Amino acid sequence: MQINNEFKPKIVAFCCNWCSYAGADLAGNNRLAYPECVNIIRVPCSCRVNPIFILRAFQRGADGVIICGCHPGDCHYTSGNYYTRRRMALLFSMLNYLGIEKERIRLEWVSAAEGAKFAATMNEFTEAVTALGENKRLEDLRCKK
Amino acid sequence: MQKITCESLIEKACELIENGTVSRVIGWKKGEFDYDLTPAVFANADEIKKNFIYNDFSGANFSKYLIKETRKGEGKVLVFLKPCDTYSFNQLLTEHRFDREKVYAVGIPCEGMADIAKVKAAVGDGILKITSEGDELIVENLYGDVNKVKLADVLAERCVNCKSKKHTAYDELMGEDGEILDNNRFDEVEKLENMTEDERFAFWQNELSRCIRCNACRDVCPACTCEKCVFDNPKSGVENKAIADSFEEKMFHIIRAFHVAGRCTDCGECSRVCPQNIPLHLLNRKFIKDINTFYGEYQAGEVEGSRAPLVNYTEEDIEPNDAVKREE
Amino acid sequence: MSKEMENLKSEIIRSSGVNPKKCMRCGKCTGTCPAFDEMEYHPHQFVYMVESGDIEPLLNSKSLYKCLTCFACVDRCPRGVEPAKLVEAVRLSVIRKQGANHLKADDIPALLDDEMPQQAIVSALRKYSK
Amino acid sequence: MQRIGVFVCWCGSNIAGTVDVEKVSEALKNEPGVVFSTNYQYMCSQAGQDIIKDAIAEHKLTGIVVCSCSPRMHEATFRKTAAAAGLNSYMVEIANIREQCSWVHKDMQSGTEKAIILGKAAVAKVNLNAPLTPGESPVTKRALVIGGGIAGIQTALDIAEAGFPVDIVEKKPTIGGKMAQLDKTFPTLDCAACILTPKMVDVAQNDKIRIFSYSEVEEIGGFVGNFTVKIKKKARYVKEDVCTGCGICTEKCPQKKVPNEFNMGMDNRRAVYIPFAQAVPKVATIDPNYCTMLKTGKCGVCAKVCTAGAIDYTQKDEIIEEKYGAIVAATGFNPISMDKFDEFAYNQSKDVITSLEFERLTNAAGPTAGKLLRPSDGKHPHTIVFVQCVGSRCDACAEKGKEYCSKICCMYTAKHAMLTRDKYPDTDVYVFYIDVRTPGKAFDEFYRRAVEEYGVHYIKGMVGKVSPEGDKLMVRASDLLANKQLNIAADLVVLAAAIEPDKSARPLATMLTASMDTNDFFTEAHPKLRPVESPTAGVFLSGTCQGPKDIPETVSQASAAAAKVIGLLAKDKLMGNPCVAQSNELMCNGCSSCERVCPYGAITYADKEFRMPDRTVAIRRVAMVNEAVCQGCGACTVACPSGAMDLKGFATSQIIAEVDAICK
């Protein structure tokens, strides 16, 4: 337990520009706190997130990756998040099949109005990843300091 | 059913090349042994008569060769397609990878191909000659022994779980067409799914750690036909020539399988050619199984022009978080 | 809703395969029903009362035995609710109980006449008894 | 190697309160490419912007990173600043250290660490930025409106009013659409013809508007600002420019038994006809399915009586090709077929009619000259039953009805009921309703008037069956509030049939690569904020082709669509978003994966020649992105297996650089 308390995970959050990134901004506007370990990368749409980016993040030392996009049906580009949903469903299932802890990767739909949901999601996700500890199953030792 | 023999294929190939229907033939050529056949292109009847071979080891799927071959020269290319090959053939057509007009496809029935590893396991090494007789293989070895094995006992994995004896594309069919089969190809995937996370990790760690990154699986894959592969592209973020870390193995195989998800025809070539005997088809099949459960039955290559599941969607698709069992 | 009614409701919904939530309360079933005059609770009320868990009155109602299973409500419902199936499921929940048969074999001879086809007897027994 | 400047903003204490800005600018100094780093109280202020401009000049910066508030706040500001200093505005990246750092974190030390990480990610990205120039394309200053109903008419008039030429394509021989068939309009009860026909005349007289009546769109190519459209002018066998519309041919034609579609088939017209008196263009049309001359070569009466010599039996379909900058879909609606609802006996009795047929029966120009008479025997009906929601709100089976509410039926039924009671107080009028939906200005008051002043019997319930018995229609229905089953002996039953998009909309959407919903209504670019635009750039939506609407709504949407078109045509050049997809031809497989996920139809294919290493030439199919159409979502980049497709501004290498910087 002691170790877990000190362990600070590294989390990459891919947020779509139109909904989730704005939702994150709203969390800021409302001063809704979430852990510092969450780092946001802005993409135009969740459908821009290539599985390669996710694996790359794990390789370089991320302990958790979360993808956020507009709610299905609300995509700024009408259909982008529907493709994201299929790609990620298959990717998540595959990672789990390979024995990677399923709690390390997640997809959440966060609208521009859901600042509170953004903060809550990040708190919850960080907690789940912290409980798992360091990412060992998808680590690249060469990238570790 | 009419058994297709090497002679009947040679006859057909010669006929088509001599009457001008085709100018080249893609076929199998004998290697060092009866069982190591290599793909070859024949340009005239003499070559065909001399070197063309077809036997229980003619497993290679020629669909992929059509991409390069149809871009060369004039005239049509003759290709012999087993039922499973026609799926790859169709999938490549769907992806506009070659000009259908430049191909003359002859469908040939298939009762399954043999796996030399299984033959060796059954009769030992030192094989000199293998001939086929009815449903048996006659194996002669260095020491003058003659052993018989049933083809059914040494079938390649993909043939054990053959998904279809039905040709989905051809210009001409030799023999009779078969049916799409019920099969148990997802049993092994299911077995893995039923393991715990830790067990699965251990299983794949053990399998994938043997990967030597020879790229044979990619090179043979009829879906991996990219003009430039991401694994050869320094800008892709996944380029790496050799396995340097256990992560690389996983990265390579996940991305490879993901790139062919919804396009893979489950031909099993990846596992067939893997020098390390990694069951790579279990990755592809996982995607196929997931696609079937999540989005409805879909078999790449069954229908030319069909919309692959990853370039499609419905408004009610499963949520990724629910795609992974949460109850464990 | 009492626990008992809750269970009964879910049993009725399960065995009928009907989703009463789909009902938009247009009343076309009741406007269609040929047995309207004989019923105290009408098809739309069956749907509404099952949905709201007010099932007790239905269990004791003669309406259960007045439905002709003519399927007119099933065919004409614009929402695909299929009220007749719900009536059937409520009736089954009653007559499946011990001794709750609405029609007993002994009663039948008195009801017959010479011309009545077998079909009428077996059908009525199916509908009214277990 | 880039020469990057980093500018850390304090935002007063908003950032500086939780983030040690000095430390951040200091730390980022050591990042690769960074040649200058500073911090300032308010970077967005004039003074702050001057610091940036000066640094760009002084340090010959090729890229800048501003660590400040959200890019959604000031990215545009700093891009302008950069451009003012001669730097390409897409060489600017923002590290969001306010909304996503200082405002959500409390601890100075960890907040500062995170700000540094975000700054590093931005620097890593800028290192890979390339100057981007928005694509430019010219705009053809002409609009096409497809459909000549009230929606198309209003859109065309508004566009023409702004000075742009506009063409209307209408498949019928006249413009006017459904509104021309209506009698009165709710809730004001003006006569439809009185308010519509002047607009039709305006269209005819406006020299900016061309009408292609009796014409259909055959083919659409191109993209926003540059559409090329092929229009088929069907042969009407009458020279449009010669015909005076005198109508003598339509009186003399011996073929009298052609169902008159304008009157919903309730009376007949001739084989040569003008749909109605106020038709625009007012020229005759010969119906080839009925004309004896065209079918057998014997007759020619119309040619003989035409003093103008306008009849031409040899006329052929004509294809016209025209260029447009914008296209408006205004294809309208139709009532659905009543075939699947024969419990209401529509196919069994002439006295069961749809509401649109009722309109014609009460219209002075209709088959009964406006007298409400039963189609079967011409008698005056004394009991009329109106049935609402016939096929609307019906999801029992898709081939039968429509799941949606058709929106207009409650109001027009109230109108019909009210007008009937007004003209014929001896009639009993029943309206069976599921809900009465009357949102709209003066709508509910209108409905209440029907009930309270005109004594219309509104009954909450639904008709189950209509049985023609003798000269009556026995209506069996429920009265849910009274818990009764009613049996009404009616003389006329009027069905409020659901409305559905015109059948021509689906093939049109395919030609336009515009998306549709499952009901074949056109989809909006955004359901709330861009309701008159299709997601396909340059395509706009007017009227009921987008969803059920009444006339006032249709007209306002039509004008809104016109405003959007005018806004587009007013530009000489279209500046695109430069952050668009681009395909690397050398890597492209031509597999069509990208094309299939593109919501905008921005990807096309071409066969290109490639010189192979062995000096041969190979022809390959490769994808090409139309930059004017691409909106930059990036769906294609992931669909592409080879990685040939990339997104400018959010390139694979840039995102990977950010990932690496964050995870370091």
Add this chain to the structure above:
Amino acid sequence: MKKVAYFPGCTLKTKAKELDRYARKSAEALGFYLDEIENWQCCGGVFTTSRNEIATKLSSVRALADAQKKNQTLITVCSACHNVIKQTNHAMQTDEEFALKVNNYLGAGNEYDGKTKVLHYLEYLRDEVGFEEVAKKVVKPLTGKKIAAYYGCLLLRPNSVMAMDDPENPTIIENLIKALGGEAVVYPYRNECCGGYIALEDADSAKKKSTSVVASARSHGAEIIVTACPLCKYNLEKNNPEAKVVYFTDLLAEALGVKEDGNE
């Protein structure tokens, strides 16, 4: 001669023998043979819509399985049997859970997979024989007879399963009447319920319904009412003694000239 599997049902062996007899005779005259399946049991008369009602549907499933073994289409004449068997078949095809339970009852080797095609005799005439062919075989046309088709409920509903005709404006019997040379009378109550089995315990209710059906047919000029259902015939006749109600097979046999007592 083409054979089709045939499920007569219990009433056709007792109270409605003529329905059965003329069905067989007419079939032979039209060139097909009704091959009665062995050991059939009563269908139960009504379909219980409940998904967990298994036992009462087994007899129908057995009949379906029998027909499948013969690799034949299964034909019924009685509307009630037809309704029950078609609905059971539909449940076997669409309700996996139900099918599983049923097949558990049937036992290994006797499973039924839902592949039998169930047709009503009328459908067979329309779709397989063709009314035009029937018309060609007519020797004693029903010229001048005003005949009203009475469908009742069971032939048409639920339409999603029966899929025989437009349930609100059917034409199949009318077209048969026309093919036989008669004049078809169309009236609105032809798809209304006669009262059905309720006649057993609520004769008044059945009377009300039956009399309105007959009144409607008459007011439209019908002389003869034709039905496919013994119970419909019973209810209509019982409550309207003056009405002439006959089975469709009766008219068919008459027109084809295979009815013994043609002078009735």
